[in-house]
Amino acid sequence: MDGATALLAWLEILARERRASPNTIEAYRSDLSLFLGFLTRHLGEEPDLDAIAALRPADLRGFLADRAREGDSNATRARRLAAIRGFLRHLARRHQGSTAAIAGMRGPRAKAPVPRALSPDAAKDVATGIGAVHDPDRAMHPAMQAARDVALFTLLYGCGLRISEALSLDIRDAPLPGQDAALRIRGKGGKERVVPVLPAVRQAIAAWLPHHPSPAPDQPLFVGARGARLDPAVAQRNLRNWRRLAGLPEHATPHALRHSFATHLLGGGADLRAIQELLGHASLSTTQRYTKVDAAALLETWRNAHPRAD
Missing domain, CATH: 1.10.443.10 (Intergrase catalytic core)
Structure with a gap:
């Protein structure tokens, strides 16, 4: 099974079993499609489940650095990492995948917004x-x-x-x-x-x-x-x-x-x-x-x- 097929299966589980909202599903689809696209360029071929299981923290850091160069804010990259974390944990449960790549990984710290007061x-x-x-x-x-x-x-x-x-x-x-x-x-x-x-x-x-x-x-x-x-x-x-x-x-x-x-x-x-x-x-x-x-x-x-x- 390739990564794209595994992603579709996970999104279906989120919608059917966990009753995630359409907005949540779409956000995960967008974030993980970007991630799988990065892995295809990074690895030289479309990743399958074995390739995803073999990922290291350095691979995830490379993805986050690539997104930073594209203009993602800290908050956006933290959200993308959370989506990846959920996907990898799903693969570990359903397909004997590995979560080694996310072990100890911390997302970028989002800058606390300055409160907007009225006059x-x-x-x-x-x-x-x-x-x-x-x-x-x-x-x-x-x-x-x-x-x-x-x-x-x-x-x-x-x-x-x-x-x-x-x-x-x-x-x-x-x-x-x-x-x-x-x-x-x-x-x-x-x-x-x-x-x-x-x-x-x-x-x-x-x-x-x-x-x-x-x-x-x-x-x-x-x-x-x-x-x-x-x-x-x-x-x-x-x-x-x-x-x-x-x-x-x-x-x-x-x-x-x-x-x-x-x-x-x-x-x-x-x-x-x-x-x-x-x-x-x-x-x-x-x-x-x-x-x-x-x-x-x-x-x-x-x-x-x-x-x-x-």
Whole structure:
């Protein structure tokens, strides 16, 4: 059996037995076709299963170097290596192949993207203006949707929550005026943190609760048109509609409000470790990405203001 035939068989297994998505199948097909093409040039003939089993780490490094010369980013090459790793493990299980070529192989480290925050005015605009958008295809009264969305996005920006964290809250968790100005959040890995709640957040949530269809303590704080816990995709769609209406940048997403929360705190002089605690980051290095955002903002200010910046 040659490599191309083995690849088709593996892709069929991924689709039929593992129910991989069409996008995943296509990505693996593309990555491994490039790899088999490289091996054909590298070995001087189309590789069969014996030739693939005899590969060494140097052969894989040669492929990654070839892709780097073609302009692949670290993230793309890491993804291609992951596809190769899965394919070789499949051949080892089904055809007594070898995984020696991938033993100890580490993929290129993808450069962590710099978080893309909104300006303070744009973030406030999202939190307060999104109530102007109503989806007529949804069976929810416009005033109800407006109060819910303003409360949700004010909470995201005011407390720096992940969308999943905000939507996991129940009514009993709702921070209201006159109550303790803190919110207990269970984040990734079940790690708990306490986040201060601004008066504007408490007021927005208080304005939403009279519209809630079933305000029992154990009910979801944010609900959809049918009364179930709000789907993140609905919140993302509503923000997408608003940013287009308001002329906001394409990176104005629910998660960008979390980035904005951290960036604006840092710009206001907040301590990095305090921001780490507020965001629930396990590692300070994750939070340190925001120093790059702040530095980028300072550089942009300098370029716009300094008479010799040109």
